Amino acid sequence: MKNGLRQTLTLRQQTSAAIRKFLGGRGYLEADVPVLAPALIPESYLEAFETTLHKEDGSAKAYLTASPEAFLKRLLTKFPHNLFYLGKAFRNSEPTGKMHNHEFTILEWYSVGTDYRGLMKEIEQMVGFIAKELSVDIGVDFAPPWEYLTLEEAFQKYVPSALPERLDRPLLEPSELFEKHYVQYIEPKLGAQGKPTFVTDFPVWQSPLAKVNPDNPQAAERFELYIKGVELVNGWTELTDAAKQKENFENEIGFRKVMGKKEYLPDWDFIKALEKGMPTCSGAAMGVDRLMMVLGGYQSLKDVILFPTSSLF
Numbered sequence: 001m002k003n004g005l006r007q008t009l010t011l012r013q014q015t016s017a018a019i020r021k022f023l024g025g026r027g028y029l030e031a032d033v034p035v036l037a038p039a040l041i042p043e044s045y046l047e048a049f050e051t052t053l054h055k056e057d058g059s060a061k062a063y064l065t066a067s068p069e070a071f072l073k074r075l076l077t078k079f080p081h082n083l084f085y086l087g088k089a090f091r092n093s094e095p096t097g098k099m100h101n102h103e104f105t106i107l108e109w110y111s112v113g114t115d116y117r118g119l120m121k122e123i124e125q126m127v128g129f130i131a132k133e134l135s136v137d138i139g140v141d142f143a144p145p146w147e148y149l150t151l152e153e154a155f156q157k158y159v160p161s162a163l164p165e166r167l168d169r170p171l172l173e174p175s176e177l178f179e180k181h182y183v184q185y186i187e188p189k190l191g192a193q194g195k196p197t198f199v200t201d202f203p204v205w206q207s208p209l210a211k212v213n214p215d216n217p218q219a220a221e222r223f224e225l226y227i228k229g230v231e232l233v234n235g236w237t238e239l240t241d242a243a244k245q246k247e248n249f250e251n252e253i254g255f256r257k258v259m260g261k262k263e264y265l266p267d268w269d270f271i272k273a274l275e276k277g278m279p280t281c282s283g284a285a286m287g288v289d290r291l292m293m294v295l296g297g298y299q300s301l302k303d304v305i306l307f308p309t310s311s312l313f
Contacts, residue, residue, distance in 0.1 A: 015292050018133035022126050028082040033071035037063050039267040041070050044255035047093040064090035068108050070270045080279040084109035098300040102309040105288040112281045116221045116237040119282040120198050136295045147197040154199050158186045171203045171218040190226035197226045208248035210236035227294050235284025242274035
């Protein structure tokens, strides 16, 4: 696709339409949930936009959400049905570059009665469907099955064996080396051999909202999808145990304090909703701008976002 405003507008419209067509055809219902929230799911690596909400009876802290997760899961506790959200999300302190924007379009969806492996199969079909609807040819074979690697397999395959500081047990070694090795040696190779790649079974310490893999207690039932070295989807089998989720929240809050990061009001109402019972399900978040960038053959999010943050501030 050539650069130009018409091409960008058309790409965005066709991609959103294809997503809604695919999910609607599978019985999903779209949920228009708030992007302004009084509290957040605590996550050690995310920074939020904070503001003050003024009311007649006073004022309160408010945040722009990085994900619709808390609201969608609350809906699931009341209405156990396949749901999705397609709209804006926000992350502060994002690195500047080709792959990040402080305001972005996210697709987040939840499949009831499905684990992470079932959801990955659905994603194979979804992304293939979108690519077909857009009539794109980017040198990628979207026909299932795609490539599947566990995180440990990815480390063994792509991190040089002669590296002096090589991590032998990535699931058990939370450190800066983990992120360094993953970004430098692994990510660029994922989905770069003509097929999209799923990386599965990430460390429990890195997956506070995901269910633990019963076959490997150090790993969570979590995955990421890559095409041409670009991360497009992050998903997992949802943790439905309210007590364990509360414990994970407290751990994440502790991590933020140790790292000297800003404290946000935790969403304890989300824990209360979980205590009422949430159905077994899996969920995932897709960076829609990134998907459009990859399928459109672009190299930067600036090519597919009409008003990128860097052009405004």
